[in-house]
Amino acid sequence: MAQLARSLALAALLAFAGLSAAEHCLPNDGTGCWPSQAEVTKLVDSLSSEAEVLLPTGPNADLYMSYATDTPGNSIKPSAPGLIVFPMNEGDVRKVVTFAAKYKIRLVGKCSGHDQLQRSNGYGVIQLVMTRGFRNISYNETDHTITFGAGNAHKDTYAFLAEKKRFAVGGTWAYVCPAGCLSNGCYGFFTKEFGTGADNVVGLRFMLFNGTTLNLDATGPHRDLFWAILGGGASSYGVLLGITAKTYPAPDTFIIMKVFLSIWPANMTAADGAPSVFTRFLTNLTWYQTVPPHISWQLDNQPDEQRVLLQISHTGRMAAEASYAELTDLIDEWTEGGYYIAHGPEFYTDVADFAVKNSGPSPPIRRVSQSIYVDADQEALDKVAGLWEMLYSEDFKSRLSGLDGAFQFWAQYRYGPGSAAGKAPHVARGMRTAMMEIAHENVWMKQADDMDRAPLSNQVKELMEPLGNSSYQNHCSSWASYNVYEDYKTRFYQNWEGLTAVKKKYDPCNLYVVQYGPGWDLPKATCSLSTPSTKRPPPKRSPPRRHLQA
Ligand SMILES: Cc1cc2nc3c(=O)[nH]c(=O)nc-3n(C[C@H](O)[C@H](O)[C@H](O)COP(=O)(O)OP(=O)(O)OC[C@H]3O[C@@H](n4cnc5c(N)ncnc54)[C@H](O)[C@@H]3O)c2cc1C
Incomplete structure (x- = not known):
């Protein structure tokens, strides 16, 4: 029975993934390009003794299936790699890399597998999982x-x-x-x-x-x-x-302070004409610029509770009392404005503790997500305030009632002088100019709900796209015809032409190519790596004719 279930699951994966055409070699693509069992065995035997290779069939097929579908961040796009390899050293990586290039097989690195576009889990790829051998x-x-x-x-x-x-x-x-x-x-x-x-x-x-x-x-x-x-x-x-x-x-102490704020001042509603917590504080550029760079936060809209949650991180290198006093000043401002509901500070001794305790498990979920960098520009921020206020309206609440999973609108206020001064030249423009990244995550659990849930993402995309033309690709996912980014070259990167030139120089066959990445708009796998065993001897030429000197 387990065998049957596995075969059915694998067939479903292959059927789904088989819809996408590729110039790379794929298993069972009818061309006979895929390496034979003997050639795969030769590769496996050449690797170091601790390296592991998982194949779709054979004794470790169950393990293969669990890794092939191990997609903690987004399980909406499962697809089965051709081979999964856990290399233990650079020699192993080199053998796998050249094997892939010889057969024109797409190869992807994998670490946590959290990639929202599932680039580390494509169909027919060789998945190189670095988490065992590359941890020094x-x-x-x-x-x-x-x-x-x-x-x-x-x-x-x-x-x-x-x-x-x-x-x-x-x-x-x-x-x-x-x-x-x-x-x-x-x-x-x-x-x-x-x-x-x-x-x-x-x-x-x-x-x-x-x-x-x-x-x-x-x-x-x-x-x-x-x-x-x-x-x-x-x-x-x-x-x-x-x-x-x-x-x-490192700071002596890291503080996370969780603060709940109401959308409207106490005992007021939108009808009273009072400013929302967004226009008064959270999308107010002048106010944001008064907050020191060592204070940043994540904002979660919670329309059901009619409140926002701020998870504020204080990373200043100062005594705990001084840090706490700075955070208390913020609370005082929100209290005076009439928005404060409750707060609770948490102290951590180091950033690992701080990060682990604020991460939580990431179970397999089905997700389509959007991200927009909102520039440090009041006009752009006012549009965000308008969108967020709308989330708290009765009309919006009624549209979402009955949906399982989550429909989250969050923001990361992690941008300011440090990000503006950064020098990596190809990151999305917004990483330099934004005040914050806002995101929407449409999250559900059941495959049966896919066709009901995914289309909602296109509706939200229409709401969010006017807010900015730059996005964090790591927080965007697309699936089928939903959440498609036609402007990906400028939305996710700066200097696409420069990236394409780098691509052509270092990967001339365009073997390493993913959706929305450099090279995606070019012919793929246009050549392969000749290895000594496959390289044909150069054709015999007749000796060059000498020019006779007069
Ligand atoms: C719950 C959650 C929280 C997040 N929080 C943050 C955050 O705080 N800040 C932030 O900036 N982002 C955040 N992200 C986004 C995150 O940065 C991306 O999901 C990222 O792609 C994860 O990288 P990974 O190496 O962990 O995952 P993987 O899926 O293993 O890899 C991601 C991509 O990198 C490629 N890759 C991985 N290793 C290699 C390698 N050795 N060589 C070549 N290519 C490789 C993969 O092929 C894939 O294309 C979050 C994502 C999730 C799901």
Whole structure:
């Protein structure tokens, strides 16, 4: 029975994924391009003894299925890789990378698997899971940089640095990995003050399609590739092996303060003409600019409760009493305005603790999400206030009643002087100009609800798109004809032409290509890597005719 269930599940995956045409070699695509069992076995035998390969059939097929469908962030787009490989060292990666390039098989790195576009889980890919062999972490006492493998999650690097009373800039979600996060910039608790994760990287170790390893930095001969990887899209250039990043002295205490605010002042409604908490504070640029860069937060709209939740993080390097006093000043302002409902502070000794306790598990969910960077511009912010006020209207509530899962509108106020001054040139424009990122997540659990739920995303997209033309790709997902981004070249990146040039230079066959990434608009898998065993000898030529001198 288990075997039957597995076969049915696999058939469903293949049927769905088979709808998309590709020039890459796919299993069972009728061309006979897929490597034979003997060739796969030869690859497996050549890897180090600790490396593991999971195949759709054979003794570890159950394990394969669980990894193939292991999509904590978004299970709406399941698709089955052709091979799943856990490499243990660079030699293993090189063998797999050159194998993939020889057969024109698309290869993707994988760390947490949280990618909202499911780029790490495509159909027929070789999925290279870095989480076992690439987890070394070291610290340079001289320049205070941290070097870590592409299989480390933020929680690993944060915990390692906590022992040294340091921190690095990265995402807020402890279980997400820098490897994928950095590919579109990566932001978190410290971004408002110190820029994005990408701005703080000083070195990368990277492997190209032909197995060449490169040490990349911001000034060396391959600086074009360095900057393309840091913001120019995931899985588009090769395989990331390791990262070196700046660190900073950590605060003595981190504080998260959860605050609930009402939308309208106490005992008032929209009909009274009073300003909402948005126009008065949360979308008011002048007010936001009075908040110091070490205070940032996530906002969750909670229309059912007629309130917003702010999860404020205080990362200032000052005594706990002084930090707390700054947060209390904010509470006082909201209380005077009549919006304050309740609050509760939580103290953490280090950023790992802070991140882990504020992340929570991420079960498989079905999700279509949108993100917009809202510029530090009052006109743009007023439109956000209008949208958010509408969420609290009776009309909107009635439209959502009866839906399971969640229909969330949240925002990250992590932008300010640090992000504006950052230097990674390809991250979305909004990462430099925004006051905040706003997002919508349409989340449900049951496959049977897909066709009811997904279309709602297009309706929300129409509401959100006028708010900004720049988005964080890491928080956008699309599926089938829903949530399609036709302006992806300018919405998700800066200097698309520059990224395309990098792409052509370092991946000339366009083997590493993903939806909305550089190279997606070009012919794919146009050539393959010749290996000694397959390389044809050069044709025999007759010796060049000598010119006779007169
Ligand atoms: C619950 C949740 C919270 C989040 N919080 C934040 C946040 O606070 N800040 C933020 O900036 N983002 C956040 N994100 C977005 C997150 O950055 C993206 O989902 C990102 O793609 C995750 O990267 P990953 O490496 O963990 O995931 P993966 O799915 O493993 O990888 C993501 C992409 O990177 C590629 N990739 C991974 N490893 C390699 C490698 N070694 N070589 C080449 N390509 C590779 C994959 O192929 C894929 O395309 C969050 C996402 C979720 C689901």
